[in-house]
Amino acid sequence: MTKLSACIEMLFKAESSDPAQRIHLAQAEGFEAVEFWLWSNKDLDAIERALDQTGVKLAGIVAEPFAKLTNPKTHDDFLRGLEESRDVALRLGAPVLICQSGNNRLLVDRQRQRDALTLVLQRSADVLAGSGVRLGLEPLNDRVDHPLYFLTSTSEALDIMDAVDRPEIGITYDLYHSMVMGEDPVTVIGNRGRHIVHLHIADHPGRHQPGSGQLDLLTPLTALIAGGYIGYIGLEFRPTADTKTALVETRAALAPLMAP
Template sequence: MKLIPCIEMLYQAEHPDFIQRFRAARADGFDAVDTWLWRDKPLDAIVDVMAETGVAVNSFCVDPRASLVDVADHATVLSGVRDAVPVAQRLGGARMIVASGFRMAGVNEAEQRTRIVQVLREAARIAEDGGAQILLEPVHMVIGGQLMAVHTVRQGLDIVEEVNSPALRLLADVYHGAVSGETFEQAFADRIGLVGHVQVADLEGRHEPGTGTLPWPTLLPLLRERGYTGAVGLEYLPSRPIAESLALTRRALGL
């Protein structure tokens, strides 16, 4: 099971230049990275540095971010997916990340889920037609008293299962799951086949594994036992120089 650094967070302090982070990741033995929004990125330079280093882009975010809950945003969601598909193709099959957006006051939970499933079915069709894949990421975030509509791994798995498309899988960020109160076992249960990517950070502080309270020695054995064969993304805020941070992470995860 390999590790994939999110270069929006890792290498940022050492390498303010985004492209240089690909070279730094390669020097540390990584062959893929995760990123966030793409419209502000130098795509030509990314393609060039991918060819130079052999470092692939594993995932990036659909841009702009829009709500899966608010039907007024659905056209923006679908337009964003359409725009992201050729980017995914250009980046060698990188997956496209979406989050649900916030709960809507006055709209019951069942209706919110119906809306999310509806727009994701159409988004998955667009992705599948383009040979791409979407990752739904549950995110625990509260703004203005409103929590994200999909904030636990279990909720995300329920939605991916209902959409029932090979072009939609779950990005299981165990940090957000833990903030929501999930244990690793509760999160993954018996539907690991619906998980396309796993990301990690410790609780609290969102720093590297080994700095907080989560039981990291149990995570990889659990994933292997359940049949997960993908990578583990490092989406955390380094609390120390990158070499020390990565060494601590590898010890904590057992990789």
């Protein structure tokens, strides 16, 4: 059965200002997992209690600090932070850490930036080795949400994964960002689905719930699952109304995937 994860940075935000309480709200809506972004601005004791009380799993968190990984000068700081993030993930039971490339350094050759990104991911694999925690580099769109972002191509991200070639490292694949960039997810992933450590979805325009916009999310999700993806599908969208109503629309849009 398809496993959904509620991103509590976006879902249940209007219902509660307390991230720990949002875990309880997610559990009441039938979620078996949640995820969030930064851990350093959360009360981790309260988060841990909420996870224990509800039995909800933590699907993933962000690897801190956010760094411009195309710049080698940021690497040592990122790797020190990755050690802390790994330990937080282990404490809370999160199997995935999410990172981003940072923006394009416009005066620096693109291949040099890509080489720097590949190197820091190889070094990150050594930090995570044996922990069971994986790092997912996330391509983002630069057309709507992240102007000047370096890694907008899923194909390029997968090529980087081929070069890194470590089981600890993969991509966080967000169908919203991919499709906003004009990619066909089935084609762009091809036979490299093994590199996907986590999925995100939202509709377009507006980055709202599935069913609210124009994207066919069902076809690529079906293909990715048929191709062997067994992780969580993170609902990382802005509800157009209250979260409960948005989830009704989401589940209707994803109904063929929700059957046991």
